[in-house]
Amino acid sequence: MTANRPTRRDLLQLGCATAFAGVPLLSRAASWPERPIRLVVPSAAGGSPDAVCRILTSELSRSLGQPLVVDNKPGAGGNIGMIDIVRAAPDGYTLGYGNVGTLAINKSLFKTLPYDPDRQLVPVALLGYVQNALVVRKELGVNSVQELIALAKSKPGALSVGSAGNGTTGHLSGELFKSMVGISMTHVPYRGSPQAIQDLMGGQVDLIFDNLSSISPHIKAGRLKVLAVTGAHRSALFPEIPTMAESGVVGYDVVAWGGIVAPAKTPAGVVAQVNGAINTILATPGIREKYAAIGFETLTGPPERLTERVARETPIWADVVKRSGAQVE
Structure with a gap:
């Protein structure tokens, strides 16, 4: 027996089927977001990270066309919230707030860290510092x-x-x-x-x-x-208050920075869309004034700016932890 050879019509139909097979997937990606987005904040409601995120989410909701729901998950030095973020589906519907503690300090402070911030997260945007x-x-x-x-x-x-x-x-x-x-x-x-x-x-x-x-x-x-x-310079919010260095503790310089992260393998298009929206929001004078009122100084840039900050400060904080003898089981 000889196999039936495909006709030109068969090949044309196969080509069309193949070409259109990806259309629903592409449409779904292009239409993100289609439902509310959860923003996990690994600290208590009313704290600094919570205040920073709530100023952002009200504007980001309007930009993305979907509600952003702040989900406070405090405890264990931020580890509880970070575990929630890294275990979430990487579909763009879970974002998180990562800061100097959860992305840099905890690596050396905890003997066993229940998440890997370098492998299980992707950076979205560095927001600023306080x-x-x-x-x-x-x-x-x-x-x-x-x-x-x-x-x-x-x-x-x-x-x-x-x-x-x-x-x-x-x-x-x-x-x-x-x-x-x-x-x-x-x-x-x-x-x-x-x-x-x-x-x-x-x-x-x-x-x-x-x-x-x-x-x-x-x-x-x-x-x-x-x-x-605690910073190197006086705060614009309280210009009359001296720095620690001015008060005699020479060389003392500490600021708390933070940004938005997402579970590893979150689509690059989603990351780029959120990053662009955040940069636009942070450049708005009214938003900058709201952040200035709570002493938070905003920064803008690509996702890699958050990665660079983590890489630069991780060894600095490891040295602080070692010098102080601080350790958490």
């Missing part, structure tokens, strides 16, 4: 960094320093401060800034290092005493 502030309860009776150092040295281990959680820049700001000036204080980690601030005002802890974006309303209201900001 300084921390060293703030004490008013009843502590100190008015400068040097007075705080003197008090801590007179009572080794007696003072308590709260933070938004293990691995946050608030935590490592305190550890770096202790190691640089040679004092001993007890670290008290919380599940986010709101609870830490509440306990500071209630007298349960003596001081905290916290992002200006979450602590600034309490500073402005006079409920707490701010001693210094």
